[in-house]
Amino acid sequence: xxxxxxxxxxxxxxxxxxxxxxxxxxxxxxxxxxxxxxxxxxxxxxxxxxxxxxxxxxxxxxxxxxxxxxxxxxxxxxxxxxxxxxxxxxxxxxxxxxxxxxxxxxxxxxxxxxxxxxxxxxxxxxxxxxxxxxxxxxxxxxxxxxxxxxxxxxxxxxxxxxxxxxxxx
Amino acid sequence: xxxxxxxxxxxxxxxxxxxxxxxxxxxxxxxxxxxxxxxxxxxxxxxxxxxxxxxxxxxxxxxxxxxxxxxxxxxxxxxxxxxxxxxxxxxxxxxxxxxxxxxxxxxxxxxxxxxxxxxxxxxxxxxxxxxxxxxxxxxxxxxxxxxxxxxxxxxxxxxxxxxxxxxxxxxxxxxxxxxxxxxxxxxxxxxxxxxx
Numbered sequence: 001x002x003x004x005x006x007x008x009x010x011x012x013x014x015x016x017x018x019x020x021x022x023x024x025x026x027x028x029x030x031x032x033x034x035x036x037x038x039x040x041x042x043x044x045x046x047x048x049x050x051x052x053x054x055x056x057x058x059x060x061x062x063x064x065x066x067x068x069x070x071x072x073x074x075x076x077x078x079x080x081x082x083x084x085x086x087x088x089x090x091x092x093x094x095x096x097x098x099x100x101x102x103x104x105x106x107x108x109x110x111x112x113x114x115x116x117x118x119x120x121x122x123x124x125x126x127x128x129x130x131x132x133x134x135x136x137x138x139x140x141x142x143x144x145x146x147x148x149x150x151x152x153x154x155x156x157x158x159x160x161x162x163x164x165x166x167x168x169x
Numbered sequence: 170x171x172x173x174x175x176x177x178x179x180x181x182x183x184x185x186x187x188x189x190x191x192x193x194x195x196x197x198x199x200x201x202x203x204x205x206x207x208x209x210x211x212x213x214x215x216x217x218x219x220x221x222x223x224x225x226x227x228x229x230x231x232x233x234x235x236x237x238x239x240x241x242x243x244x245x246x247x248x249x250x251x252x253x254x255x256x257x258x259x260x261x262x263x264x265x266x267x268x269x270x271x272x273x274x275x276x277x278x279x280x281x282x283x284x285x286x287x288x289x290x291x292x293x294x295x296x297x298x299x300x301x302x303x304x305x306x307x308x309x310x311x312x313x314x315x316x317x318x319x320x321x322x323x324x325x326x327x328x329x330x331x332x333x334x335x336x337x338x339x340x341x342x343x344x345x346x347x348x349x350x351x352x353x354x355x356x357x358x359x360x361x362x363x364x365x
Binding site for chain 2: 008009012013015016018043044047048051052054055057059060064065067069071072073075076079
């Protein structure tokens with residue numbers, strides 16, 4: 001016999017003991033009169049019991065329990081030590097003096113070398129070198145581009161010279 | 170015995186005794202939850218329990234005391250367990266071929282650890298099979314349904330507590346619980362009808 005279709009949720013909640021007092025009273029009354037719902041409820045209770053038996057809740061042994069506790073304490077101590085290291089640096093800035101002095105020394109040294117490099121005349125020439133070179137290349141390119149025109153000009157000049165010579169004769 | 174609030178207050182100031190007391194109070198239940206989450210893996214359950222306690226003590230400053238410490242802690246534990254499961258699933262996806270191999274090997278009758286299995290009583294074998302089937306069915310449930318079912322049926326928490334831990338309404342927990350139970354009832358109808 002099947003349970004009442006509108007009682008499915010009630011049956012499940014009853015099996016988990018999650019019905020409110022008025023719901024429970026109503027359910028108890030219904031259960032006595034409906035064999036379908038009663039059978040379903042009992043079957044569900046058996047199944048839940050079986051599941052609980054089959055998947056037992058394990059006990060954490062004394063040894064394992066202390067191992068968990070020990071690990072938690074160790075990790076927390078590590079965290080605290082890490083945090084206190086940072087705090088010490090922040091709270092006592094005097095500890096930063098040697099590091100700052102070294103940083104300043106490095107900056108001054110490199111700054112001095114840098115200035116020397118900028119002021120040296122070799123540097124000027126070297127730095128102008130690539131610009132001059134590129135300008136020469138541009139000029140050469142211009143000559144190559146107009147080479148035919150220049151050749152024509154030479155020919156004309158020679159023609160004029162020949163004509164002038166003929167005229168003078 | 171010190172109250173929960175007092176212990177939490179002392180743990181905030183790094184009182185080792187308070188930390189120890191809180192761990193002692195909740196570690197058995199926490200371990201049981203983690204154990205079911207991992208499908209019965211003792212080592213993983215221990216690691217997850219430890220991780221949950223660590224996370225809780227690291228974030229103790231954020232505990233406002235709106236709920237009880239244990240509800241707050243179990244919520245952390247459930248999140249740690251869910252993260253752990255997702256991590257394991259990702260690893261399983263990466264190493265799927267190897268996993269399949271090992272599974273096949275585990276199931277092959279020649280390599281079963283107990284060669285005298287056939288000599289055991291039929292009842293013992295069916296119990297073992299049923300237990301395996303139950304675990305398998307629980308595993309196949311959607312995450313939230315499984316969580317609600319596990320916390321209610323296996324860990325004995327009330328729907329109200331589960332709702333707080335899961336951060337949802339009681340009605341939603343009821344719905345998850347209802348679906349999970351119906352699914353399991355359907356799965357094991359034959360077993361019930363068989364009349365074991």
